[in-house]
Amino acid sequence: MARIVQKFGGTSVADIGRIKAVALKVKREVDAGHQVAVVVSAMAGVTNQLVEYVNGVNPIHDAREYDTVVSTGEQVTAGLLALALQEIGVQARSWLGWQIPIRTDDAHGKARIIDIETDELERRLALGEVPVVSGFQGLAKDNRVTTLGRGGSDTSAVALAAALGADRCDIYTDVDGVYTADPRIVAKARKLAKITYEEMLEMASLGAKVLHARSVELAMKRGVRVQVLSSYKDEPGTLVVDEGEIVEQELVSGIAYSRDEAKVTLVGVMDKPGVAAHIFGPLAAANVNVDMIVQSVSPDGKTTDITFTVAGSDLARTVDLLEKQRDNLRYRKLVSDAGVAKVSVIGVGMRSHAGVAQRMFQALADKGINIQAISTSEIKVSVLIAEDYTELALRALHSVYGLDSD
Amino acid sequence: MARIVQKFGGTSVADIGRIKAVALKVKREVDAGHQVAVVVSAMAGVTNQLVEYVNGVNPIHDAREYDTVVSTGEQVTAGLLALALQEIGVQARSWLGWQIPIRTDDAHGKARIIDIETDELERRLALGEVPVVSGFQGLAKDNRVTTLGRGGSDTSAVALAAALGADRCDIYTDVDGVYTADPRIVAKARKLAKITYEEMLEMASLGAKVLHARSVELAMKRGVRVQVLSSYKDEPGTLVVDEGEIVEQELVSGIAYSRDEAKVTLVGVMDKPGVAAHIFGPLAAANVNVDMIVQSVSPDGKTTDITFTVAGSDLARTVDLLEKQRDNLRYRKLVSDAGVAKVSVIGVGMRSHAGVAQRMFQALADKGINIQAISTSEIKVSVLIAEDYTELALRALHSVYGLDSD
Numbered sequence: 066m067a068r069i070v071q072k073f074g075g076t077s078v079a080d081i082g083r084i085k086a087v088a089l090k091v092k093r094e095v096d097a098g099h100q101v102a103v104v105v106s107a108m109a110g111v112t113n114q115l116v117e118y119v120n121g122v123n124p125i126h127d128a129r130e131y132d133t134v135v136s137t138g139e140q141v142t143a144g145l146l147a148l149a150l151q152e153i154g155v156q157a158r159s160w161l162g163w164q165i166p167i168r169t170d171d172a173h174g175k176a177r178i179i180d181i182e183t184d185e186l187e188r189r190l191a192l193g194e195v196p197v198v199s200g201f202q203g204l205a206k207d208n209r210v211t212t213l214g215r216g217g218s219d220t221s222a223v224a225l226a227a228a229l230g231a232d233r234c235d236i237y238t239d240v241d242g243v244y245t246a247d248p249r250i251v252a253k254a255r256k257l258a259k260i261t262y263e264e265m266l267e268m269a270s271l272g273a274k275v276l277h278a279r280s281v282e283l284a285m286k287r288g289v290r291v292q293v294l295s296s297y298k299d300e301p302g303t304l305v306v307d308e309g310e311i312v313e314q315e316l317v318s319g320i321a322y323s324r325d326e327a328k329v330t331l332v333g334v335m336d337k338p339g340v341a342a343h344i345f346g347p348l349a350a351a352n353v354n355v356d357m358i359v360q361s362v363s364p365d366g367k368t369t370d371i372t373f374t375v376a377g378s379d380l381a382r383t384v385d386l387l388e389k390q391r392d393n394l395r396y397r398k399l400v401s402d403a404g405v406a407k408v409s410v411i412g413v414g415m416r417s418h419a420g421v422a423q424r425m426f427q428a429l430a431d432k433g434i435n436i437q438a439i440s441t442s443e444i445k446v447s448v449l450i451a452e453d454y455t456e457l458a459l460r461a462l463h464s465v466y467g468l469d470s471d
Numbered sequence: 472m473a474r475i476v477q478k479f480g481g482t483s484v485a486d487i488g489r490i491k492a493v494a495l496k497v498k499r500e501v502d503a504g505h506q507v508a509v510v511v512s513a514m515a516g517v518t519n520q521l522v523e524y525v526n527g528v529n530p531i532h533d534a535r536e537y538d539t540v541v542s543t544g545e546q547v548t549a550g551l552l553a554l555a556l557q558e559i560g561v562q563a564r565s566w567l568g569w570q571i572p573i574r575t576d577d578a579h580g581k582a583r584i585i586d587i588e589t590d591e592l593e594r595r596l597a598l599g600e601v602p603v604v605s606g607f608q609g610l611a612k613d614n615r616v617t618t619l620g621r622g623g624s625d626t627s628a629v630a631l632a633a634a635l636g637a638d639r640c641d642i643y644t645d646v647d648g649v650y651t652a653d654p655r656i657v658a659k660a661r662k663l664a665k666i667t668y669e670e671m672l673e674m675a676s677l678g679a680k681v682l683h684a685r686s687v688e689l690a691m692k693r694g695v696r697v698q699v700l701s702s703y704k705d706e707p708g709t710l711v712v713d714e715g716e717i718v719e720q721e722l723v724s725g726i727a728y729s730r731d732e733a734k735v736t737l738v739g740v741m742d743k744p745g746v747a748a749h750i751f752g753p754l755a756a757a758n759v760n761v762d763m764i765v766q767s768v769s770p771d772g773k774t775t776d777i778t779f780t781v782a783g784s785d786l787a788r789t790v791d792l793l794e795k796q797r798d799n800l801r802y803r804k805l806v807s808d809a810g811v812a813k814v815s816v817i818g819v820g821m822r823s824h825a826g827v828a829q830r831m832f833q834a835l836a837d838k839g840i841n842i843q844a845i846s847t848s849e850i851k852v853s854v855l856i857a858e859d860y861t862e863l864a865l866r867a868l869h870s871v872y873g874l875d876s877d
Contacts, residue, residue, distance in 0.1 A: 081527040115547065121487040123554035130557075133565050134550035137543035141521065144540035148529035151536075159539050163569065164614055208570055 067232040068100040068190070072200065072222035075109040076239045077296035078142050084108075087296065088149035090237070091195060095155055100190045102229060104200045104222040105146055107138025112215075128173035132202075132212045136162070139199035139218065147197045157195040160186070162202035162210065167221070169203035169211045176203055176211035178220065181228040190229070198225060219280035227287035234284070234291045235302075236276060241295035242303035243268065243275055245468040246320040250456050253469035257318060259304045259311050264318045267411045267445045281305065308413055316421065317412035317466040320459055324452060326356075327380035328405045328437065329373055331387070333397025336369040343394055344371065347386055353379045356407075357440040357449060368397070372438060374449060377403055405437065406455040409447040410462060422446045428465040434458055473638040474506040474596070478606065478628035481515040482645045483702035484548050490514075493702065494555035496643070497601060501561055506596045508635060510606040510628040511552055513544025518621075534579035538608075538618045542568070545605035545624065553603045563601040566592070568608035568616065573627070575609035575617045582609055582617035584626065587634040596635070604631060625686035633693035640690070640697045641708075642682060647701035648709035649674065649681055651874040652726040656862050659875035663724060665710045665717050670724050673817045673851045687711065714819055722827065723818035723872040726865055730812045730858060732762075733786035734843065735779055737793070739803025742775040749800055750777060753792055759785045762813075763846040763855060774803070778844060780855060783809055811843065812861040815853040816868060828852045834871040840864055 071094065073087050094101045106112075115135045119126055143159035150157035165186065169176035186196050200218025203211045213220050219236060226234035242256040243265065260268075262285035269278040275293055284291045284305060294302025308314070334340055345355055356374045363369040375383050384401055387394070415421040422439075425446055429436060434457065438449040450458055463469060477500065479493050500507045512518075521541045525532055549565035556563035568575075571592065575582035592602050606624025609617045619626050625642060632640035648662040649671065666674075668691035675684040681699055690697045690711060700708025714720070740746055747766075754761055762780045769775040781789050790807055793800070821827040828845075831852055835842060840863065844855040856864055869875060 081524060084528060118487060118547070118551055119554060122490060122551050123558040126554050127557055127564075130550040130554045130565055133553075133567070134547050137546050140543050140546075141524070141540050144536040145524055145528050147539075148525060148532050148536045151533055152529040158533075159536055161539070161616075210567075 066098050066100065068102075068229060069094055070102050070104060070222055070226040070229065070231045070234045072104040072218060072234065072236045073106065073146075073296060074218065074236075074238050075106045075112070077237050078105055078146065079109040081145075083296075084142070084145050084149050087146060087237075088153055088155070090296070091146075091150060092153055092155050095193070095195060100193075102186065102190065102196045102198065102225060102231070103146065104198045104218060104225060105139060105142040106200050106218040108142055111138040111141070129209050132173050132210050136199070136202040136210045136212050139201050143197045143199040150195055150197070155195055156193055157197055158189075160196050160198045162199055163204040163208075165198070167198075167203040167224070169205055169213070171205040171207060171211065173205070173209075173211050175214040176205065178203055178213070178224045181224060183228050186229065214279075216277035217279075219277040220283055223280045223284045223287070223289050223291065226289045226291075227283070232290070234289050236280075236291060236293050237296035238275065238293060239296070240275055240293070241298050241300065242293055243305075243319070245318065246459055246463045247322070250459050251320070251463045253463065255468065255470045257303045258301075259306055260318055261308045261311060261413050262305060263308070263413055263444055264411050265305045267409065267442070268319060268321050276305070314414045315412060315468075316414040316418055317410050317468065318414075319411050320462045320466070320468070321409045321411060322455055322459055323407045324455065325377040326374050326405050326407050326449065327377045327383075327401060327403040328449060329375065329380070329383060329387070330400040331371045331394070331396040331398075332400060333368045334371050335395055336363040336367055340394070341371070343390075344387070345373075347390060348375075348383060351382065351386055353383050353386070357438045357447070359438045374405070374407070374438065404452045405449050406452040407447050407449055408455065408458045408462065409445050410466065411445045413444050415446075416443055424465060425462060428461050429458060432457055432461050472504050472506065474508075474635060475500055476508050476510060476628055476632040476635065476637045476640045477643065478510040478624060478640065479512065479552075479643045479702060480624065480645070481512045481518070483643050484511055484552065485515040487551075489702075490548070490551050490555050491558075493552060493643075494559055494561070496702070497552075497556060498559055498561050501599070501601060506599075508592065508596065508602045508604065508631060508637070509552065510604045510624060510631060511545060511548040512606050512624040514548055517544040517547070535615050538579050538616050542605070542608040542616045542618050545607050549603045549605040556601055556603070561601055562599055563603055564595075566602050566604045568605055569610040569614075571604070573604075573609040573630070575611055575619070577611040577613060577617065579611070579615075579617050581620040582611065584609060584619070584630045587630060589634050592635065620685075622683035623685075625683040626689055629686045629690045629693070629695050629697060632695045632697075633689070638696070640695050642686075642697060642699050643702035644681065644699060645702070646681055646699070647704050647706065648699055649711075649725070651724065652865055652869050653728070656865050657726070657869045659869065661874065661876045663709050664707075665712055666724055667714045667717060667819050668711060669714070669819055669850055670817050671711045673815065673848070674725060674727050682711070720820045721818060721874075722820040722824055723816050723874065724820075725817050726868045726872070726874070727815045727817060728812055728861055728865055730861065731783040732780050732811050732813050732855065733783045733789075733807060733809045734811045734855060735781065735786070735789060735793070736806040737777045737800070737802040737804075738806060739774045740777050741801055742769040742773060746800075747777070749796075750793070751779075753796060754781075754789060757788065757792055759789050759792070763844045763853070765844045780811070780813070780844065810858045811855050812858040813853050813855055814861065814864045814868065815851050816872065817851045819850045821852075822849055830871060831868060834867050835864060838863055838867050840867075
């Protein structure tokens with residue numbers, strides 16, 4: 066017997082028919098003798114509708130009321146799934162965040178889970194009852210409903226699995242696992258049987274939107290084994306686990322990319338101490354996330370060029386901010402380019418192997434792809450290239466690191 | 472300064488535009504210096520959608536899960552109205568049933584309010600904040616959400632007004648008050664400035680669906696002054712109050728009717744003690760509500776005919792039940808007729824005046840309308856007539872009791 070937390074996202078519970086199908090998936094685990102707790106998201110589209118209502122009434126809204134409104138989506142699904150389980154003979158009841166309670170801090174709209182009280186859930190699991198928990202929500206100290214931010218139901222599931230000491234947290238979604246690359250682009254991409262938390266985090270932050278990054282962080286911190294699998298197919302997915310669980314570690318686990326990138330270059334900036342702080346201070350204050358930064362060597366020792374990237378959606382704001390600071394920063398010219406993409410090679414194996422980056426640069430050079438910026442971490446090498454070359458780069462790298470399926 | 476509870480029903484909060492209009496109505500009372508608490512229903516259509524989901528998943532459902540699902544409609548409206556009020560500068564916050572809490576018994580789906588804790592609401596009212604309370608819902612002893620049954624938000628509002636000792640409970644709806652008769656039928660119907668609780672109860676139970684009967688009972692019991700008024704117009708509605716508040720009491724306050732009636736006659740029933748119990752026992756057990764009962768005088772002293780009415784929607788079930796009992800009841804023939812209507816004359820004034828019923832019978836006879844059954848209470852005379860004569864009867868009676876507008 067194992068203890069399993071199952072999480073079903075919005076498309077998995079999109080309508081009454083899908084909710085009934087989910088009930089069967091839960092029943093199968095129960096019938097296999099497992100103790101099962103379930104976490105659900107709102108039915109697909111419901112949260113967007115509720116957010117639209119809130120913005121329609123009051124665009125600059127009280128986050129506490131926002132939470133009161135948008136948390137209802139998960140409440141509806143929890144009740145409906147409990148009913149669907151009862152209908153097929155599985156003991157079940159719904160649990161709202163405030164009923165358990167799932168205690169959070171009071172950062173309404175993006176709260177963090179502090180603690181989950183599990184005594185009553187434990188008692189019911191032991192009796193064979195399936196708790197169906199509303200994801201995405203909790204209770205703040207002031208007795209008001211909080212929500213965890215978009216995608217927060219993944220975090221609810223991992224936190225519940227940690228609190229219950231579950232053997233596994235199965236995240237059912239509309240993809241059937243984590244791939245070595247986006248299969249829509251790289252036809253030879255393979256589904257990974259296992260991936261480490263660190264690699265998954267890099268994937269998540271690079272736009273492979275399989276799991277919410279915060280839920281992966283939490284799983285890593287609390288040692289929760291997470292499985293990503295399809296709610297449509299009937300096959301194992303990808304296990305996200307600790308490095309120690311992966312016996313044969315590949316050098317590179319996957320190639321990720323992000324098109325939501327924009328490049329900004331300030332030409333002819335004074336090359337003196339403190340200039341970087343002058344540039345990036347106002348951007349940080351305005352909540353603009355700066356990613357790669359490249360400073361070119363100053364030929365005359367007086368001025369230099371500084372290039373950096375921001376999210377494509379932040380470009381207009383970034384340019385505006387910098388132009389307002391022009392007198393202060395004293396740059397000669399501002400050049401921006403939204404037609405760039407970031408391509409990354411990810412793998413914990415590169416910690417112990419040299420030459421991973423070099424092989425990447427060579428492969429791109431062989432295809433005539435110019436590298437505009439580079440950034441690296443312990444388990445990742447990212448390069449910025451012209452967006453038009455994205456697919457070509459992905460396929461070349463996938464092949465060069467031996468990831469292609471047979 | 473007065474303390475007012477305002478209740479807005481589903482059509483009053485049907486969309487974002489209507490919710491903003493409601494916020495202005497609340498603001499006007501606040502600006503006039505009053506302390507205001509608001510009770511809201513779900514946006515029109517939402518509850519029906521949720522009930523449909525529940526029935527789609529599990530037709531014979533756990534009422535606790537039903538309550539978990541359908542109570543979300545009022546939660547959404549409460550949050551949205553609080554936001555709309557904040558947007559126009561009125562201090563407001565939403566309150567869910569479990570947050571106040573509004574304690575109920577554990578009869579899920581049709582719970583009754585036991586107690587409302589008001590300390591925190593009192594404190595905030597004193598500070599000028601407007602509590603926006605989700606109607607229709609409460610909290611049972613087992614910490615689960617209950618609902619009060621369809622139309623229950625009226626009851627929530629009256630109960631809150633009683634608990635807060637409010638000077639008035641304003642029920643905003645899509646009609647602008649209580650009329651002497653249905654204005655769609657009787658063109659000369661007048662809006663009543665005041666009506667007593669007892670009369671309103673008779674109206675409600677007779678199909679004039681302005682207020683939920685339970686809310687009127689509660690208002691009467693707790694002495695809450697209720698005003699029914701339009702959320703579209705800007706004029707006073709009808710006050711539902713104690714008899715003592717109405718100085719010049721009319722003989723008759725209104726003429727009500729119900730088309731949802733059916734007549735059943737058992738011909739040739741043995742005329743002996745206990746036969747009525749034999750007939751009506753099984754109907755009561757099957758939750759069929761029997762209204763008027765007429766037993767004809769037995770010509771031979773051996774058999775008699777028994778006629779009674781049930782709701783039209785119960786007719787098929789009633790006939791089925793009685794046919795199954797035929798051997799037991801030993802009647803000669805069963806005759807049923809769904810083409811009947813009940814017309815009632817209502818007024819507390821008839822307590823102290825004789826001849827009200829006689830005037831009714833005469834007026835109907837003058838129009839050639841045959842009376843098929845009669846029932847009376849202290850403040851009401853009802854007759855059963857052929858349904859085709861309903862409009863004719865209503866207009867004739869409205870005129871005969873001097874209710875026509877000039």
